Amino acid sequence: MDLISKFHFTKREKIFIILFIMALLFGISQYISSKQEDPPPFRDQAKDASNAISSKTESEKTNSEEIVVDVKGAVMKPGIYHLKNNARLQDVLELAGGTLPTADLNQVNLALKLKDEMVVYIPVKGEEVGTKIISQTAGSGITTNPSNQTSSKININTADEAQLMELDGIGATRAKAIIEYRQQNGPFQKIEDLMNVSGIGEKTFEKLKEKISVH
Structure with a gap:
């Protein structure tokens, strides 16, 4: 049931x-x-x-990624600078103390986005550098001033401290003096003007005159 x-x-x-x-x-x-x-x-x-x-x-x-950029040419403080990712060319130029009065910014895109290992070269007025104002090295070494690539001479108007020290008789002190003179008085008009820099006399100039240029 x-x-x-x-x-x-x-x-x-x-x-x-x-x-x-x-x-x-x-x-x-x-x-x-x-x-x-x-x-x-x-x-x-x-x-x-x-x-x-x-x-x-x-x-x-x-x-938050950091990039490293090498700044050369007509700037107040050439050298290596660390910036945040997505930084622009204007940002690194501000870190470099700005450009010299002789800088030709018509050849430069200040809004350019920078990349890691990039070399930035700021030309002086009257200098023709073509398309190599700014380049990315990607581990291939330093990209130098194009005018120096076709000549063994060092441009004393655009060379940084390390490049100036490659010249015979130019150490760190004299290289800094050359850059300071350039910043205060503008670019050298002729190579003989190098003797106006403190510490560089006629004897030193004779050693350098075949290895330097102003253009």
């Missing part, structure tokens, strides 16, 4: 109880089925949060 027959129910009540039990079982089966098919919502939320954090980390990493 089944459970329902143990109790004294009317026929109508028995039918109602059976329908209720069937509906309850159906609801339970649907609930279990939906739980198995649909992944828990928190997993999607966790995944979205993880992707957002990863994206933010990559963005911060890109923005």
Whole structure:
């Protein structure tokens, strides 16, 4: 005898109880089925949060990367400068103390975005440097003034301290003196003007005159 027959129910009540039990079982089966098919919502939320954090980390990493740029030519302080990624040419020129009065900025794009290991060369007025004002070395060494690439002479108007020290009789002190003279008085008009620099006399000039130029 089944459970329902143990109790004294009317026929109508028995039918109602059976329908209720069937509906309850159906609801339970649907609930279990939906739980198995649909992944828990928190997993999607966790995944979205993880992707957002990863994206933010990559963005911060890109923005925080440092680049190193070598600045040469008609600037107040030639040398190596460290900048944030996405820096522009104007930014590194400000770090270099600005350009000399003789700098020819018509040949330079101040809005140019800089890259790591880039060599920046600022020409003086009247100097023709073609397309090699700015170049990226990519480990191939230093890109020098194009006018020096076709000649063994060093341009005393644009050479930095290291290049000047390659000349016989020019050490760090005299190289700095040449750059300071250039900054205060503008470019040398002729190679003989080098003797106006403190510490460089006629004897030293005679050793240098075949190895230097002003253009």
